[in-house]
Amino acid sequence: MSIGSVPLRYRISVDRDQCMLCGRCVDSCPYGVFRKEGEQIHVNSRVCVACHRCISMCPRDAISLVERPVDYRSHPIWTPQVREAIYNQARTGKIILSGMGNAQDYPVIFDRLVLDACQVTNPSIDPLREPMELRTYLGKKPSHLNFKTVEGDTVLQTILSPNLMLETPIMIGHMSYGAISLNAQQSLARAVTECGTFMGTGEGGLHESLYPFQDHMIVQVASGRFGVDINYLERGAAIEIKIGQGAKPGIGGHLPGEKVCADVSCTRMIPEGSDAISPAPHHDIYSIEDLKQLVRSLKEATEWKKPVFVKIAAVHNSAAIAAGIARSSADAVVIDGFRGGTGAAPRVFRDHVGIPIEAAVASVDAKLRSQGIRNEVSIIASGGIRESADVAKVIALGADAVYIGTAALVAMGCRVCGTCYKGLCPWGIATQRPDLVARLDPDYASVNVANLIHAWTLELSELMGAAGINSIESLRGNRDRLRGYLLDENIMKVLDIKTVGA
Amino acid sequence: MTELQDAIRIDTSGMHYTPLNRAIRAAVTSGVRRIHLDNIMGQRFIADGLRGNVEIVINGVPGGDLGMFMSGPTCIVYGNCEHAPGNTMDAGTIVIHGNAGDAVAHSMRGGMIFVRDDIGYRGGIHMKQYQEKRPLLIVGGSARAFLGEYMAGGLILVLGRKGRSPLLERGIGSGIHGGKIIIRGDVPDWNLGVGARVDKMTEEERGEINPLIEKFACYFGLDPQPFLTDPYSIITPSSARPFANKYTWEV
Numbered sequence: 001m002s003i004g005s006v007p008l009r010y011r012i013s014v015d016r017d018q019c020m021l022c023g024r025c026v027d028s029c030p031y032g033v034f035r036k037e038g039e040q041i042h043v044n045s046r047v048c049v050a051c052h053r054c055i056s057m058c059p060r061d062a063i064s065l066v067e068r069p070v071d072y073r074s075h076p077i078w079t080p081q082v083r084e085a086i087y088n089q090a091r092t093g094k095i096i097l098s099g100m101g102n103a104q105d106y107p108v109i110f111d112r113l114v115l116d117a118c119q120v121t122n123p124s125i126d127p128l129r130e131p132m133e134l135r136t137y138l139g140k141k142p143s144h145l146n147f148k149t150v151e152g153d154t155v156l157q158t159i160l161s162p163n164l165m166l167e168t169p170i171m172i173g174h175m176s177y178g179a180i181s182l183n184a185q186q187s188l189a190r191a192v193t194e195c196g197t198f199m200g201t202g203e204g205g206l207h208e209s210l211y212p213f214q215d216h217m218i219v220q221v222a223s224g225r226f227g228v229d230i231n232y233l234e235r236g237a238a239i240e241i242k243i244g245q246g247a248k249p250g251i252g253g254h255l256p257g258e259k260v261c262a263d264v265s266c267t268r269m270i271p272e273g274s275d276a277i278s279p280a281p282h283h284d285i286y287s288i289e290d291l292k293q294l295v296r297s298l299k300e301a302t303e304w305k306k307p308v309f310v311k312i313a314a315v316h317n318s319a320a321i322a323a324g325i326a327r328s329s330a331d332a333v334v335i336d337g338f339r340g341g342t343g344a345a346p347r348v349f350r351d352h353v354g355i356p357i358e359a360a361v362a363s364v365d366a367k368l369r370s371q372g373i374r375n376e377v378s379i380i381a382s383g384g385i386r387e388s389a390d391v392a393k394v395i396a397l398g399a400d401a402v403y404i405g406t407a408a409l410v411a412m413g414c415r416v417c418g419t420c421y422k423g424l425c426p427w428g429i430a431t432q433r434p435d436l437v438a439r440l441d442p443d444y445a446s447v448n449v450a451n452l453i454h455a456w457t458l459e460l461s462e463l464m465g466a467a468g469i470n471s472i473e474s475l476r477g478n479r480d481r482l483r484g485y486l487l488d489e490n491i492m493k494v495l496d497i498k499t500v501g502a
Numbered sequence: 503m504t505e506l507q508d509a510i511r512i513d514t515s516g517m518h519y520t521p522l523n524r525a526i527r528a529a530v531t532s533g534v535r536r537i538h539l540d541n542i543m544g545q546r547f548i549a550d551g552l553r554g555n556v557e558i559v560i561n562g563v564p565g566g567d568l569g570m571f572m573s574g575p576t577c578i579v580y581g582n583c584e585h586a587p588g589n590t591m592d593a594g595t596i597v598i599h600g601n602a603g604d605a606v607a608h609s610m611r612g613g614m615i616f617v618r619d620d621i622g623y624r625g626g627i628h629m630k631q632y633q634e635k636r637p638l639l640i641v642g643g644s645a646r647a648f649l650g651e652y653m654a655g656g657l658i659l660v661l662g663r664k665g666r667s668p669l670l671e672r673g674i675g676s677g678i679h680g681g682k683i684i685i686r687g688d689v690p691d692w693n694l695g696v697g698a699r700v701d702k703m704t705e706e707e708r709g710e711i712n713p714l715i716e717k718f719a720c721y722f723g724l725d726p727q728p729f730l731t732d733p734y735s736i737i738t739p740s741s742a743r744p745f746a747n748k749y750t751w752e753v
Contacts, residue, residue, distance in 0.1 A: 230571045271632060279628065293566060296546070297550055297570050
């Protein structure tokens with residue numbers, strides 16, 4: 001028996017009184033929702049993904065969108081999402097692929113944390129007139145310093161490890177060329193260069209047009225080793241080994257052949273149209289000792305001039321794993337929480353595997369401190385950082401800096417429709433179709449992204465000033481400036497914070 | 503170090519790999535064309551990320567990741583190799599007068615590796631090719647399980663010298679989606695990994711491998727004749743999209 005079609009996900013309607021038949025909606029929508037026939041715009045709501053491109057382009061605000069216009073019989077367990085997943089799998093017998101980050105309704109720990117501010121004692125600081133130190137150094141810090149005196153001068157004897165210098169603790173995470181468009185990468189690259197911070201290349205190699213920004217780019221080495229050669233390693237400001245990703249811990253990825261166009265094939269160094277398969281593990285890493293070998297091979301290849309980061313997904317044993325990474329010669333550990341975004345991930349992984357970044361960062365920081373090796377690595381938090389308050393909170397929980405991903409895409413127009421995997425992103429971000437890519441103008445988008453980083457940086461310094469803190473280093477791991485609001489005792493123990501009122 | 507015009511000799515006894523690689527780089531920069539490394543014993547990462555037109559003669563047993571990210575040089579090893587020689591190698595040649603460990607030529611994207619005897623598990627894993635870059639791995643002896651796993655490009659040739667079967671185990675070409683594995687003799691289906699298929703060699707393919715076999719024989723002073731006329735099996739992907747049928751979109 002046929003299952004039949006599932007109800008409409010979105011209903012688009014056009015206000016005929018407002019519509020002036022300009023046809024911009026028809027041109028805007030790569031999914032084919034609109035068509036103009038005679039003196040009327042006709043709609044096919046079934047193919048709509050709620051990307052809002054038509055709505056943002058309509059000069060008369062004539063288009064409206066309603067989510068789930070058809071009710072299912074309501075039920076707290078058998079939600080429409082659950083039912084539709086079953087219909088899909090009953091029809092296909094396959095694994096469901098989905099886009100963006102975790103869509104499960106888990107409580108957000110960030111939203112149950114509140115920050116402190118000064119009153120009466122320990123006066124707050126006005127960032128307008130007082131210098132606020134947000135500069136952040138990522139990399140190994142020496143456990144002690146040795147000096148010697150040469151002709152009356154004191155000279156540092158300790159050899160320092162290379163560090164990255166960030167003007168703000170906000171970086172942009174790894175989104176590869178292939179997953180996102182070249183215009184999107186260029187916009188991000190120009191923004192981080194402008195802001196004095198860094199971005200990740202993802203595992204898709206480094207396109208020639210990004211070479212001018214290479215001093216602000218962290219090149220990634222993932223299990224597929226796409227685009228990795230000695231030139232690539234030498235160009236990056238730092239090198240990041242990707243072990244795992246918060247959106248799909250424990251599994252690899254594959255860029256479908258249809259997204260491997262001529263230019264993508266060139267930076268990934270694989271034939272046009274072939275699948276780019278990143279296996280789940282690195283085939284030269286089967287233990288923490290092997291990881292050390294890969295870290296050292298990268299350092300040796302670049303003559304120990306570049307910091308090497310290791311990125312892991314936040315999972316149950318993140319703290320112990322991070323302690324291993326801290327002893328591997330790596331300079332920073334990136335922890336990607338279970339809300340991290342992705343172009344495509346199996347829905348079951350995206351929604352059910354991994355742990356929240358808040359708990360992972362706090363436990364990693366605590367573990368490294370308890371073992372006396374916190375100075376060996378910096379901690380970079382990523383996955384679900386939505387606003388400056390999240391940045392302040394995760395730094396107070398022990399992170400040195402953050403990677404943002406989705407937030408930077410939203411700054412370029414992304415509406416979080418979660419349909420990246422279709423490769424038809426109407427905003428020119430998650431697509432390689434030339435006419436769609438051309439919609440994203442790096443001249444404007446780079447300003448938008450830089451504005452966002454700048455605005456968050458301002459807010460962060462205001463939050464710090466209000467708490468009487470004038471240096472980011474004094475906020476780092478400063479759990480006393482956090483309180484848990486309606487968090488249970490176990491979580492508060494993991495985060496090592498007190499409850500509100502205590 | 504003994505200076506000989508454009509060749510130098512380094513006694514590496516007790517030397518850590520970092521100063522060793524530093525000495526190699528300095529020599530290459532100063533125009534040295536041949537470097538003899540004596541008493542090598544387990545130093546990892548030799549010639550890691552090294553560029554240039556230089557021949558490195560390695561006397562002893564180098565540690566893992568020999569010639570990793572290497573782009574141009576030739577390494578000739580008189581001894582066995584640890585795991586992953588030619589890891590993510592870009593260009594150049596590695597010649598091994600002996601055996602090599604697991605993951606030989608891992609993610610190799612260009613250049614050539616010749617192993618006189620046997621290799622370990624997962625040889626040639628995820629080798630890939632692009633335009634004129636087509637990596638080549640020739641194994642004189644036999645290979646262990648999962649040869650050419652995830653292979654995306656390039657050529658692996660296993661000769662099965664010394665009367666041994668070239669392949670003793672299962673999982674050949676598991677997840678292969680590009681490139682070619684050529685094995686002397688017959689390959690029964692149970693040896694194949696998921697996504698791999700086996701065919702008889704065509705005359706055209708024989709024309710392609712014979713010069714490579716002669717090159718191999720020349721490196722090791724062997725007689726190529728027995729390998730030039732024997733039957734070979736060709737293992738290729740059964741699909742360029744091995745994972746295409748595993749997924750359905752959410753919407």
